Amino acid sequence: MKTYFELQFKMFNRNIIAFGLPLLIAYTLIPSVFIIISNYLFSKTEFASYLYIFVALGFISKSSEPKRNDFLKSIYNKMDYFKLRAVENLIYSLPFLIFLAYKGLYLYIIALSILAISMTVFNFNTNLNITIPTPFGKKPFEFTVGFRKTFFIFPMAYFLTYISIEVGNFNLGVFSMVMIGITCMSYYSKIENEYFVWSYNVSSKEFLSEKVKTGLLNFSLLSLPSLMALGIFFFNEIGILLIVLFTCYLYLVTIIFAKYASFPKEMNISQGILIAGSLLFPPILLFIAPFFYSQSIKRLNSLLE
C-alpha cells in the first residue's frame, strides 16, 4: 500500500510539473486558492456547509471509477483494497475536513468522514454515456462536442434574456448574449488530434474559412433567440446589440485563428495574453486576428499542403 501512495504522490507532482507550475509555487498556490474559495463560499451562503460536503463528495467520487477499481482489486486482496480506498478517500477529503474543523463544524466532519469511507463500497461511472441530441451533428466536431457538454447553458441564457425583458434590464440581456458567445468560444479551446486536420483535402486557407463559416453560422443560430427578443423589446438599443454581436463574431474568429496558430500544440501563454489584453480595447482584435491567421496558415501548411 505504501508503494501505491508513493506512486500517487509522484504522479501528482508530475502532473503539476507537466502543467508548467514549479512544485513550490503549486504547493503554495493550491492551498491558498482553496482557502480563499472556501472562505468566499461560507461568507456568501448559509447553506455553505451542505454545499461543501456535496463538493467534497463529487471530488471523492472520481475514485469510484469501475475500471480503475477493477485494476486495484486485481492487484490487492479484499481487505487491503478496502483499506486503500478508505485511506485514499480520506486523503481526498482532508482539505475539506481541515477547513470544517477550522470553522468548528464537527458534526459535518463526522458526516463527511463516514460518507467518504462508505463510498469505498461503491463503484460507479461518473461520465454518463447517454447520447445527447445535437442540432450540429451534420458538421462535426467543435459544436457537436461542445453543445453536448454545455447544452444546459443555453436555456439558462435564454431565461436570463427573458428576465432582462421582464425587469427591463438591457445590460442583463447583453450579458446573456455574451454568455452564449463565451460558451461557443470555449468549443475551440481544445486542440484536435492532427489526424482530423490531415484528413481534409482542402488548402489551409479553405480549411480555416470553413471553420470560421461553421463557427459564425452556429453561433448565430444559438444567439438568434436572445438577439431577436432583445432587438424587439429594446429596439432603441439595437445599435449596442449589433456591436456586441459583431464583437462576439470578432472574438470567435480570433480564437479559431489562435487555436491553429500553434497547432498541433495547445494555445500558448503569449496568445492568451494577447487575447486577454484585447479585452481592454477590443478593436485591437482587428490587428491580432490577421496575425494569428498568418501563423495558422504556416502551421496548417505542413499538414495540408
Added chain:
Amino acid sequence: MIKITNLSKFYGKNQVLNAIDLEFEKGKVYGIVGENGAGKTTLFRCISGLETYKGDIQSDFKKLKDHLGLLLTEPFFFSKITGKEYIQLLANARSIEITDMEKGNIFDLPLEQYASTYSTGMKKKLALTAILLQENKVFILDEPFNGVDIQSNLIISRIISKLKDLDKTVIISSHIFSTLAETCDEIFLMKDGEIIRKVKQADFNKLETEMKAFTIGNRIDMLDLK
C-alpha cells in the same frame, strides 16, 4: 504508384528510419512486418505526410494524402461524438456525401452511441468503415486485425481483396503473419528502421519459418519458467 527513395527519419539524434527504398503499385497489397519499434508506424506516418523526413516520396497524385485512407493502430476519438458523426466528420473532410450510412455499416456498429465508449475492436472497425466510405485510392492499414473479432477479421481480409480488385493500393502492417500471407502480394521485413528483406508470395512460407526460428530462438528457455 508510390515510390519511396532513400527515406530517413530522425527523432533528435535517434534514427528511426534508415535509407528506405520501396515501391507500391496499383492493384497490389503489400505487407510490412517487423518487431515493435522497427519503424513501421513511422514509415506510415512519413508516407501520409504526418511526419517530416529526409528523402523522397513520389506518387501519381498531386497530393497523395488527399487520396489516402489511413487507419491508425489506435484511432483517436473525441469524447462526445457518435459513430455516425465520426463517419460524417471524415466524409466532410473529403467532401463526400454519404446518402445511406446504415448501408455502409457492414460491421453492424451501434452508430448512435458515442464512439469513445466502443471497445478497441469496434473503434478499429469504425475507423476502417470511415476511411472506406471516403473512396480513397490508397490505403495504409496499421495493424487492422488487432483487437478485432474473428468474424470481422474475415470481413477485413475480404475487403482488402476487394480493394485490390478495384485497383487500389493497400499497405498493411500486422503481427499476424497468416493473415498477411493470405492477403499480400509482397511482404517487406523491417528491422531497426531498415527494410531487410523483400519477399514475394511464393516465398511467404519460407519467410514465416525463418521468422519463427529467429524470433523465438531460445528466448523462452531464458525465462527459466518453473
